[in-house]
Amino acid sequence: MKRTTILTSLTVAAIAMGSVAVAHGNGDRGDRGARGPMMDRPEFSELDTNADGQLSPEELTAPRDARFAEADANGDGLLSAEEMAAQVEAQRQDRAARGVERMIERMDANDDGQLSLEEMTARRDGKGMFERLDADEDGVISEEEFAKFEMRGDKMRGGKKGHGRGHGNK
Structure with a gap:
């Protein structure tokens, strides 16, 4: 009721x-x-x-x-x-x-009314995110690097994974 x-x-x-x-x-x-x-x-x-x-x-x-x-x-x-x-x-x-x-x-870069993977990722190709995660710049992301990045994200979100206002790091 x-x-x-x-x-x-x-x-x-x-x-x-x-x-x-x-x-x-x-x-x-x-x-x-x-x-x-x-x-x-x-x-x-x-x-x-x-x-x-x-x-x-x-x-x-x-x-x-x-x-x-x-x-x-x-x-x-x-x-x-x-x-x-x-x-x-x-x-x-x-x-x-x-x-x-x-x-x-x-x-829609080619005006065909549909989005390709390239069109959808043109602004965010993932390279910037990878570079931020790869702290030692060895071309791969270790578990430690990933964990550090995750912890920084948690701090931005008030310590709660997946909640709050944070949307990544700058």
């Missing part, structure tokens, strides 16, 4: 925040700003459905209402935990798909 209540509260808050995000916008379409990557900022003309050059409260909340209706799969005017979970998952998948598209746009 507690889990359902928490999930319900979070989803309703996310849906409600959609209208605030529409009202406040963040710049170019698709940018990651205060709202994050979840929603694109609509154009004024898209919100001004009666084309009178002004936004009424109804026009401003229409996108929020549409998202609620979309989440309400059975149309009963209520959101069940299952409907909310499905909406959250759909939003997650949409964000992931947009992230993949942006990654391909950034890294």
Whole structure:
């Protein structure tokens, strides 16, 4: 019951925040700003459905209402935990798909819409990491060198392997 209540509260808050995000916008379409990557900022003309050059409260909340209706799969005017979970998952998948598209746009050197290993590793070929690990510069990484590097990483992460804010050494 507690889990359902928490999930319900979070989803309703996310849906409600959609209208605030529409009202406040963040710049170019698709940018990651205060709202994050979840929603694109609509154009004024898209919100001004009666084309009178002004936004009424109804026009401003229409996108929020549409998202609620979309989440309400059975149309009963209520959101069940299952409907909310499905909406959250759909939003997650949409964000992931947009992230993949942006990654391909950034890294696709030959513009074929696909990434090769070379394209994916062009910025990080692993040589810099190897050189940092190979402290004695003998061309191989010993267990001791690896352990020292691991310990430095743990310190950056607050002593907990795999947790915290550290993302390597500089």
